[in-house]
Amino acid sequence: MNRIQNKLLENKKLLSIYFTAGYPKLEDTVEILQQLENSGVDMVEIGMPFSDPLADGPTIQASSQLALKNGMTTDLLFRQLKGIRKKVSIPLIIMGYFNPVLQFGVENFCKKCAEVGIDGLILPDLPLAEYEEHYAGIFKKYNLINIFLITPQTSEERIRKIDTASEGFIYMVSSASVTGSSSGFGDEQESYFKRIEALQLKNPQIVGFGINNSKIFHQATKYAKGAIIGSAFIKVLSDEGKAGISSFIKSIR
Amino acid sequence: MNYNVNEKGYYGEFGGAYIPEMLYPNVEELRQNYLNIMAEESFQKKFHQLLKDYVGRPTPLYFAKRLSEKHNTKIYLKREDLCHTGAHKVNNSIGQILMAKRLGKTRIIAETGAGQHGVATATVCALMGLECIVFMGEIDIKRQAPNVARMKMLGATVVPATSGSKTLKDATNEAIRDWINNPLDTHYIIGSVVGPHPYPDMVARFQSVISEEIKTQLIEKEGREDPDYVVACVGGGSNAAGAFYHYLNQPDVGIIAVEAAGKGIDSGESAATSALGNVGIIHGSKTLLMQTDDGQITEPYSISAGLDYPGVGPMHANLYKSGRGEFISITDDEAMEAGMQLCKLEGIIPAIESSHALAIFENRKFKKDDLIVVNLSGRGDKDLDTYIKHFNL
Numbered sequence: 001m002n003r004i005q006n007k008l009l010e011n012k013k014l015l016s017i018y019f020t021a022g023y024p025k026l027e028d029t030v031e032i033l034q035q036l037e038n039s040g041v042d043m044v045e046i047g048m049p050f051s052d053p054l055a056d057g058p059t060i061q062a063s064s065q066l067a068l069k070n071g072m073t074t075d076l077l078f079r080q081l082k083g084i085r086k087k088v089s090i091p092l093i094i095m096g097y098f099n100p101v102l103q104f105g106v107e108n109f110c111k112k113c114a115e116v117g118i119d120g121l122i123l124p125d126l127p128l129a130e131y132e133e134h135y136a137g138i139f140k141k142y143n144l145i146n147i148f149l150i151t152p153q154t155s156e157e158r159i160r161k162i163d164t165a166s167e168g169f170i171y172m173v174s175s176a177s178v179t180g181s182s183s184g185f186g187d188e189q190e191s192y193f194k195r196i197e198a199l200q201l202k203n204p205q206i207v208g209f210g211i212n213n214s215k216i217f218h219q220a221t222k223y224a225k226g227a228i229i230g231s232a233f234i235k236v237l238s239d240e241g242k243a244g245i246s247s248f249i250k251s252i253r
Numbered sequence: 254m255n256y257n258v259n260e261k262g263y264y265g266e267f268g269g270a271y272i273p274e275m276l277y278p279n280v281e282e283l284r285q286n287y288l289n290i291m292a293e294e295s296f297q298k299k300f301h302q303l304l305k306d307y308v309g310r311p312t313p314l315y316f317a318k319r320l321s322e323k324h325n326t327k328i329y330l331k332r333e334d335l336c337h338t339g340a341h342k343v344n345n346s347i348g349q350i351l352m353a354k355r356l357g358k359t360r361i362i363a364e365t366g367a368g369q370h371g372v373a374t375a376t377v378c379a380l381m382g383l384e385c386i387v388f389m390g391e392i393d394i395k396r397q398a399p400n401v402a403r404m405k406m407l408g409a410t411v412v413p414a415t416s417g418s419k420t421l422k423d424a425t426n427e428a429i430r431d432w433i434n435n436p437l438d439t440h441y442i443i444g445s446v447v448g449p450h451p452y453p454d455m456v457a458r459f460q461s462v463i464s465e466e467i468k469t470q471l472i473e474k475e476g477r478e479d480p481d482y483v484v485a486c487v488g489g490g491s492n493a494a495g496a497f498y499h500y501l502n503q504p505d506v507g508i509i510a511v512e513a514a515g516k517g518i519d520s521g522e523s524a525a526t527s528a529l530g531n532v533g534i535i536h537g538s539k540t541l542l543m544q545t546d547d548g549q550i551t552e553p554y555s556i557s558a559g560l561d562y563p564g565v566g567p568m569h570a571n572l573y574k575s576g577r578g579e580f581i582s583i584t585d586d587e588a589m590e591a592g593m594q595l596c597k598l599e600g601i602i603p604a605i606e607s608s609h610a611l612a613i614f615e616n617r618k619f620k621k622d623d624l625i626v627v628n629l630s631g632r633g634d635k636d637l638d639t640y641i642k643h644f645n646l
Contacts, residue, residue: 054430068549100547127277154277154437173275177434
């Protein structure tokens with residue numbers, strides 16, 4: 001069984017954190033991962049920076065740009081992650097855009113992921129149909145779980161299709177927005193979360209986008225299995241550096 | 254071989270819709286409806302009526318006698334520069350605004366580089382009374398002040414794109430982000446044959462009026478529908494797609510696509526995507542694009558803001574890869590000289606984009622009785638500053 005699947009069986013609401021690899025400093029990746037685990041985070045999305053992150057708001061755009069300027073590359077990320085499984089045991093997911101993966105070679109990328117101990121991938125601009133037709137076999141060969149997104153606008157028919165194709169969790173985008181642009185959850189989100197819960201999908205859902213404090217985390221996980229914090233965590237890194245990690249994570253729980 | 258899009262949205266290996274799930278409902282709605290809507294009689298009637306009465310179509314097909322003599326061949330110019338707003342861009346904006354209305358959308362967004370597509374879209378939004386937001390790179394806003402003023406006069410809101418390199422590709426990213434944030438009431442009028450399927454095909458169909466007219470006009474003038482060659486400049490490639498469209502599957506008609514070499518292909522400052530790019534994903538489309546070994550999209554350069562795009566439409570990527578199209582790249586200096594030559598020989602001041610297409614005659618030799626149609630995609634008023642600086646006028 002994959003580490004993600006095991007984690008999802010635990011009887012608790014999961015806190016997952018996204019950060020951009022190579023930010024704020026090029027060599028921070030491993031230390032941030034260790035601190036996140038030590039602070040009680042359940043799962044991490046390691047962001048691969050991309051020059052044109054079109055689903056991301058200003059915070060992740062800026063962190064990506066700086067990470068690239070610092071010299072982050074796909075190859076360097078794999079070198080940094082070499083040996084990570086001796087230090088960190090929570091599920092690790094790589095999240096990024098499809099073009100850098102395509103340039104690295106999809107099979108080569110998946111092979112490297114397996115070698116360093118990555119458990120899953122989130123590639124928002126790799127569509128379901130393309131994945132199933134060309135890449136599902138490669139992902140399976142390397143025991144990588146592909147995570148798909150749904151949004152408030154996704155039709156039930158398509159949600160069912162995504163549920164069938166998924167083997168871990170479904171990434172539930174909280175509202176019609178890019179990352180980092182929420183001013184709290186209202187009735188709209190509540191009814192969306194309820195609607196999805198009522199579908200009784202085989203895969204649990206983890207909510208992302210717009211979660212920046214404890215209150216919203218608890219709203220999100222009332223109906224869902226867990227929640228992902230990205231932009232708000234990157235802001236902590238920008239303002240306080242790695243020293244701010246532990247107290248921020250504790251403030252969410 | 255068929256060079257049109259297939260039912261899955263691909264031209265050979267290029268195309269598709271590599272979009273995040275947030276955009277799926279909008280793009281899917283468009284994909285399911287665009288062909289049916291375009292086939293409706295009432296849609297066609299409105300579209301052609303506006304092209305005729307508002308844009309001023311058909312645009313002339315003009316035999317450039319002195320230019321032909323100079324290059325010892327037979328050159329016709331398709332005068333898209335005479336369209337309302339000064340370029341072919343408006344053909345697509347008219348088509349898409351009708352599409353948006355038919356889909357019940359009330360808010361229009363667009364990206365623009367030099368500002369031509371932004372002006373064309375602001376124009377049709379004024380015409381239809383729809384809200385218009387144009388995203389434009391912060392650097393381009395400074396470079397293209399007159400077009401920014403035009404858009405404002407036409408009632409559009411111009412939003413500076415301050416991310417990334419602050420030019421066309423970033424304006425496109427910002428437009429896509431806006432669409433993600435406003436999925437219900439908004440239609441995104443993409444200005445070129447780029448983006449996720451069905452955009453490249455839809456835009457090519459709206460622009461195909463160019464080659465449709467060339468066919469009719471050549472019969473009148475030459476007693477034949479088909480030239481030996483059609484020539485057009487390619488940035489994203491919408492004017493070229495329109496000029497090539499009805500000749501794509503006629504192998505006896507040569508297709509020549511002209512890209513911007515900038516300061517030279519190997520100078521590090523170029524926009525010649527076919528020469529410098531490789532397969533990747535940009536703005537939702539699998540195509541040729543300029544990028545680093547690590548898959549980061551790089552910033553192109555051309556003296557002409559309209560050719561300053563790191564990718565190329567998937568139709569053109571396939572024309573290149575399959576060998577159906579002949580791709581030529583032209584430097585800044587060559588284009589500027591060709592532009593000036595057209596002024597002197599024919600009394601026409603071309604857009605610098607179109608000047609790239611005109612510049613091929615210096616090096617690419619044709620037979621005396623070859624019949625060549627060059628798509629003169631836009632007029633040069635917007636480029637006066639660049640002409641003034643380049644020639645110390």
